[in-house]
Amino acid sequence: MKIGNMSDLQVLIQTARTGSLTGAAEVMAVTPAAASAMLKRLEGQLGVRLFERSTRAMRLTAPGQTLLDYAGRAFDLVAEGEAQATADHAALVGALRVAAPSDLTRSVLLPWLDEFLRTHPGVQLVLSVGDRPLDVVRDEVDVAIRYGALADSRLVARPLAKTRPIVSASPAYLARHPAPQTPLDLQRHNCLIFDRGGRPFRRWRFQRDGQWTEVRVAGDRRVDDASLARAWAVAGAGILLKSPIDQQAELARGDLVPLLQDWQAEAYPLHALLPSGRFVPARVRALVDFLAVKFAAMAEARAAPAEASKPDGAPFGPGAAAGTPHRARAS
Structure with missing residues (x-):
């Protein structure tokens, strides 16, 4: 590995967050000269410029943005590992990147996500909302909530609900x-x-x-x-x-x-999609389990009156509870 001092990555992260080396130095409790030296050392080891410098601001280059994305995830995993290995092993920590449809988010998910964050104050939610197709692997999403048939064999899918429009x-x-x-x-x-x-x-x-x-x-x-x-x-x-x-x-x-x-x-199932072949952090598993319980409770509430009047016609009834995760198959 080219990076000799992992703490140098903190300069990258804090400079991106604060917009300046001075701000990064304050957060890290070092001098601006020391922060500058750490950043230059990191750039020298990688052989690329991570920031475009000007008198007013520090702007990430494309390589800098790529490294920042991976470094942030790496430190999230380390923080989670520390929590799991210590007395605070029950705590969930780190960023949780979730993608979900716009209407489902506004009509159903928002209060559930608020409840999850109150229960786990160490988690930071990064929510991407939209109805356009999203590449879960390429866009580094931890979990995507999606309606419809599955067509990507790289993903692991957990059923959340069975529904018919x-x-x-x-x-x-x-x-x-x-x-x-x-x-x-x-x-x-x-x-x-x-x-x-x-x-x-x-x-x-x-x-x-x-x-x-x-x-x-x-x-x-x-x-x-x-x-x-x-x-x-x-x-x-x-x-x-x-x-x-x-x-x-x-x-x-x-x-x-x-x-x-x-x-x-036509049936239009709802799944939680996770990238396969990658370590799944505890916070991601916890969120998927949490949502599965919520959707199962919703299914039971809807099924009770529907089954009483129309046994086979409930659009969102029994069987909508969470299922066993399975690998998505190409359609």
């Missing part, structure tokens, strides 16, 4: 338009389109009595943030097809009304 609309929309009675009726409605996997989700498939019907829907709105599509539906702008997990609050309040209840959309 449902069609819904607001009472205001239904007051202006007759409710669809069959999937084909959706072609005469304003359907709210959002991107799924980076592409517009326009082909809605339903089955009844073993027969599948596919409808290509259209509307005057498309968005790459599914939470905005839900907001449009609540405002009466059109018809939505989405997981009942994301719509549960609106459905419970009556802000959205379920439609086409005799038809079932």
Whole structure:
């Protein structure tokens, strides 16, 4: 290994955080000259410039950013190892990098993540929210919460929930338009389109009595943030097809009304995805276990009334509890 003194990496980390060598020196309780010497030594050992220096600021170079990302993770792992090896072995520490869909995060995950952080004050959450495809391995994500089929054999997946999207609309929309009675009726409605996997989700498939019907829907709105599509539906702008997990609050309040209840959309499972072949820190395992318990409790709560009236039709019912982790397979 080219780096001879691992403490030199702290200069890199603290300079990036504070924006200056003086700030890094203050954090590390050394002189600015000593901090400067440590950074020069690190650059000399690697043979690359880690910062572009100016009179006003220190700006990371591309190699500097790469090394910073890895150094931060390395020190997180060391801190966790120290905690596990000492009397404080029960404490979870370090950064936890989580990626999740926008609507699921806003409608369900935020209070759960807050609860997890209160329980584990040594953990720092780095949350990436969005509906576009994300490379879990390349982007160095600890865990990604994702809907849909699995297609990357590099990942290990743990099932969190089984769900089927449902069609819904607001009472205001239904007051202006007759409710669809069959999937084909959706072609005469304003359907709210959002991107799924980076592409517009326009082909809605339903089955009844073993027969599948596919409808290509259209509307005057498309968005790459599914939470905005839900907001449009609540405002009466059109018809939505989405997981009942994301719509549960609106459905419970009556802000959205379920439609086409005799038809079932395609299953759309929810997984926690972790990079395979890599050490999984305790904080990551703890979060996945925590979310699995939360989703299992949600499934039980939804299944109870649904099973009483419609044994086989609950869109999010028994079996949604966490399953055994398995390796994603190419589709």
